[in-house]
Amino acid sequence: MQASRARLFKEYKEVQREKAVDPDIQLSCDDSNIFKWTALIKGPSETPFEGGVFQLAFSVPEQYPLQPPQVRFLTKIFHPNVHFKTGEICLDILKNAWSPAWTLQSVCRAIIALMAHPEPDSPLNCDSGNLLRSGDVRGYQSMARMYTKLAAMPKKG
Amino acid sequence: MDSEEDMHDANDIESLDDDFYSGETEDAPMGFYSDYDDDADDYFDDADYSERTESSRMEQNYTVLKESDIRQRQEDDISRVSAVLSISRVASSILLRHYNWSVSKVNDAWFSNEDRVRKAVGLLDKPVVQFPNASELICGICFETHPRSWIESAACGHPYCITCWAGYIGTSINDGPGCLTLRCPDPACGAAIGQDMINLLVSSEDKEKYSRYLLRSYIEDNKKTKWCPAPGCEYAVNFDAGSGNCDVSCLCSYSFCWNCTEEAHRPVDCVTVAKWILKNSAESENMNWILANSKPCPKCKRPIEKNQGCMHMTCTPPCKFEFCWLCVGAWSDHGERTGGFYACNRYEAAKQEGVYDEAEKRREMAKNSLERYTHYYERWASNQSSRQKALADLQQMQNVHIEKLSDTQCQPESQLKFITEAWLQIVECRRVLKWTYAYGYYLPEHEHAKKQFFEYLQGEAESGLERLHQCAEKELQQFLTADGPSKEFNDFRTKLAGLTSVTRNYFENLVRALENGLSDVDSHGAACSKTTSSKNVGGSSKGRGGRGKGATLTSGSCRITDDNYWSCEHCTYANAKSDTTCQMCQQQRR
Ligand SMILES: [Zn+2]
Ligand SMILES: [Zn+2]
Ligand SMILES: [Zn+2]
Ligand SMILES: [Zn+2]
Ligand SMILES: [Zn+2]
Ligand SMILES: [Zn+2]
Ligand SMILES: [Zn+2]
Numbered sequence: 059m060q061a062s063r064a065r066l067f068k069e070y071k072e073v074q075r076e077k078a079v080d081p082d083i084q085l086s087c088d089d090s091n092i093f094k095w096t097a098l099i100k101g102p103s104e105t106p107f108e109g110g111v112f113q114l115a116f117s118v119p120e121q122y123p124l125q126p127p128q129v130r131f132l133t134k135i136f137h138p139n140v141h142f143k144t145g146e147i148c149l150d151i152l153k154n155a156w157s158p159a160w161t162l163q164s165v166c167r168a169i170i171a172l173m174a175h176p177e178p179d180s181p182l183n184c185d186s187g188n189l190l191r192s193g194d195v196r197g198y199q200s201m202a203r204m205y206t207k208l209a210a211m212p213k214k215g
Numbered sequence: 216m217d218s219e220e221d222m223h224d225a226n227d228i229e230s231l232d233d234d235f236y237s238g239e240t241e242d243a244p245m246g247f248y249s250d251y252d253d254d255a256d257d258y259f260d261d262a263d264y265s266e267r268t269e270s271s272r273m274e275q276n277y278t279v280l281k282e283s284d285i286r287q288r289q290e291d292d293i294s295r296v297s298a299v300l301s302i303s304r305v306a307s308s309i310l311l312r313h314y315n316w317s318v319s320k321v322n323d324a325w326f327s328n329e330d331r332v333r334k335a336v337g338l339l340d341k342p343v344v345q346f347p348n349a350s351e352l353i354c355g356i357c358f359e360t361h362p363r364s365w366i367e368s369a370a371c372g373h374p375y376c377i378t379c380w381a382g383y384i385g386t387s388i389n390d391g392p393g394c395l396t397l398r399c400p401d402p403a404c405g406a407a408i409g410q411d412m413i414n415l416l417v418s419s420e421d422k423e424k425y426s427r428y429l430l431r432s433y434i435e436d437n438k439k440t441k442w443c444p445a446p447g448c449e450y451a452v453n454f455d456a457g458s459g460n461c462d463v464s465c466l467c468s469y470s471f472c473w474n475c476t477e478e479a480h481r482p483v484d485c486v487t488v489a490k491w492i493l494k495n496s497a498e499s500e501n502m503n504w505i506l507a508n509s510k511p512c513p514k515c516k517r518p519i520e521k522n523q524g525c526m527h528m529t530c531t532p533p534c535k536f537e538f539c540w541l542c543v544g545a546w547s548d549h550g551e552r553t554g555g556f557y558a559c560n561r562y563e564a565a566k567q568e569g570v571y572d573e574a575e576k577r578r579e580m581a582k583n584s585l586e587r588y589t590h591y592y593e594r595w596a597s598n599q600s601s602r603q604k605a606l607a608d609l610q611q612m613q614n615v616h617i618e619k620l621s622d623t624q625c626q627p628e629s630q631l632k633f634i635t636e637a638w639l640q641i642v643e644c645r646r647v648l649k650w651t652y653a654y655g656y657y658l659p660e661h662e663h664a665k666k667q668f669f670e671y672l673q674g675e676a677e678s679g680l681e682r683l684h685q686c687a688e689k690e691l692q693q694f695l696t697a698d699g700p701s702k703e704f705n706d707f708r709t710k711l712a713g714l715t716s717v718t719r720n721y722f723e724n725l726v727r728a729l730e731n732g733l734s735d736v737d738s739h740g741a742a743c744s745k746t747t748s749s750k751n752v753g754g755s756s757k758g759r760g761g762r763g764k765g766a767t768l769t770s771g772s773c774r775i776t777d778d779n780y781w782s783c784e785h786c787t788y789a790n791a792k793s794d795t796t797c798q799m800c801q802q803q804r805r
Binding site: 061064065068069072121123124125151155157158159160 | 355356379386
């Protein structure tokens with residue numbers, strides 16, 4: 059408990075300092091609970107998520123950083139490795155490939171990379187995975203772009 | 216008769232009088248014993264005897280390993296690789312584990328491309344990062360600054376404090392054997408964490424766990440070794456491929472098949488055994504059984520087996536609900552209104568409307584396929600339990616009786632080996648016989664000649680075994696309870712040793728035939744068909760092997776179609792057309 063709190067506090071200070079360094083990620087800690095974090099990440103360019111801003115929720119276990127944080131999308135996203143309803147993410151570093159050297163910041167970077175490079179072979183969203191596996195990249199992109207517009211962009215007017 | 220004798224001759228059995236087979240052992244003519252004199256003499260010639268067992272042990276193509284043997288071999292392999300490749304023992308252990316503990320594979324891979332191997336297993340030859348003059352370093356996990364002495368690194372040089380190392384390695388060890396391939400925490404690094412780091416950084420409890428995983432890996436990841444599957448046994452077996460025989464015998468006395476690790480099942484092949492075991496546990500078969508023999512209690516829904524003729528069912532406690540088997544209605548509703556307690560008009564009426572037909576037909580069909588299976592299963596299972604009993608008897612014999620017998624009969628224990636030998640033979644034969652029932656179940660129904668040949672051999676072997684078992688169990692009794700030496704003891708010796716030898720021959724015969732896929736059937740077919748007809752194979756249920764509830768393979772199982780059964784007017788039971796009295800209540804058909 060003490061170790062995880064100390065480590066999260068280090069990350070907190072680092073985030074404050076680094077804010078300007080990575081303009082694509084905006085991490086913030088819950089005011090009353092250092093084990094709850096949220097992040098706003100920008101959809102990577104040249105992907106159907108470009109122009110969207112996606113919100114992630116972090117729940118950090120007491121064994122952190124020996125155990126990985128739990129992360130899910132709060133913003134709806136059409137992506138093979140993200141559960142369409144729950145926002146759960148299928149990413150190896152959040153499971154068996156976790157290393158205590160990762161930080162919440164680097165997890166965000168890994169998620170941005172996953173958005174740009176989906177893994178259709180381990181889908182949590184089968185519709186999305188099937189489009190990619192059948193080679194229908196255009197179909198996948200237009201669906202993903204539609205949901206980006208609907209859920210991840212400020213409403214006009 | 217001639218050809219039958221041929222068969223015996225071919226297997227070095229003295230031609231035996233047919234009378235002997237049909238007669239009970241006790242009534243066997245004295246002449247019988249003299250037939251075996253030669254055999255018996257051989258048997259007592261100690262030199263000859265030990266040579267025989269020695270030669271069968273020579274063929275052994277496996278070694279049973281105790282924990283100390285395993286550690287020794289593992290150490291030796293590590294040392295060998297370490298010497299040949301000029302690397303540390305820790306590195307050698309990492310390499311061996313990666314190549315499933317095959318020394319030759321490690322050597323081949325290393326000398327064909329050392330760089331690639333180093334990269335694959337994470338053995339760096341120089342650090343990735345270095346801090347030559349730093350007195351303090353930042354730990355890559357807790358991000359705190361620590362004095363240099365608190366920092367440890369793998370070969371890569373990535374700095375982590377000893378507290379974080381302990382957490383990192385401890386978590387991995389408690390996650391399972393994956394800790395054997397642990398790498399540096401830096402995601403981009405991949406440097407291997409060896410046992411030296413483990414021993415330096417974690418609690419003694421975790422060290423012990425790690426070393427057990429390493430030992431287990433030596434057996435489990437190595438293609439030539441397996442753990443003995445007997446519950447509680449901690450020995451392993453090293454097997455050298457080559458010979459056809461896959462049965463291995465552990466020091467704990469459990470025998471198993473190297474291929475499939477099921478209990479030893481020679482002469483039946485692994486595929487048949489797997490099918491049979493699956494069948495025995497298959498839910499579908501279970502469902503058939505329940506379908507045919509039980510109905511759910513209308514109150515508590517547990518399946519209730521119908522084991523008596525009566526239609527009045529009482530559910531097992533605590534439910535104890537009483538109901539009618541035919542209509543599954545409450546028994547209290549029966550009586551005058553339904554046409555008497557032992558009739559159920561409700562069922563009869565509903566059946567005429569066709570309500571019960573489908574369910575009832577399925578029940579009957581399930582029953583027929585089930586009967587065939589039950590026939591083989593009962594015999595398989597009773598030989599199994601018979602073998603367990605014989606094993607216990609053998610142990611009792613070795614631990615208690617032999618010594619006592621030696622005293623009362625004034626015989627040196629070495630002269631009583633024939634008793635142990637007989638029991639060992641019984642145990643082995645029960646095992647073989649058991650598996651022949653699985654074999655029989657899968658023998659195609661249409662291969663009549665093979666089936667007859669098989670049943671002939673199985674019948675011969677089984678009756679030989681019954682005589683041997685009987686003799687070893689019952690006839691020995693009198694000597695165990697005797698106060699002093701008996702004159703008959705030498706006769707007993709001759710008889711038991713003779714039966715042991717004969718039975719061994721019968722079973723070797725059976726095993727050989729099954730392993731050849733019964734291909735000798737053509738040369739023996741004619742002889743067998745003659746004998747089998749006179750020998751009631753199903754009747755083997757008389758013997759110990761079939762001492763179950765009795766044969767379920769009844770001839771009168773009726774397949775219900777609309778016009779080949781009649782309903783008893785008294786109790787409504789559906790009887791086969793050929794029955795003239797009701798099978799349920801014995802009333803005459805009207
Ligand atoms: Zn640390
Ligand atoms: Zn490293
Ligand atoms: Zn064993
Ligand atoms: Zn097998
Ligand atoms: Zn009940
Ligand atoms: Zn009824
Ligand atoms: Zn009746």
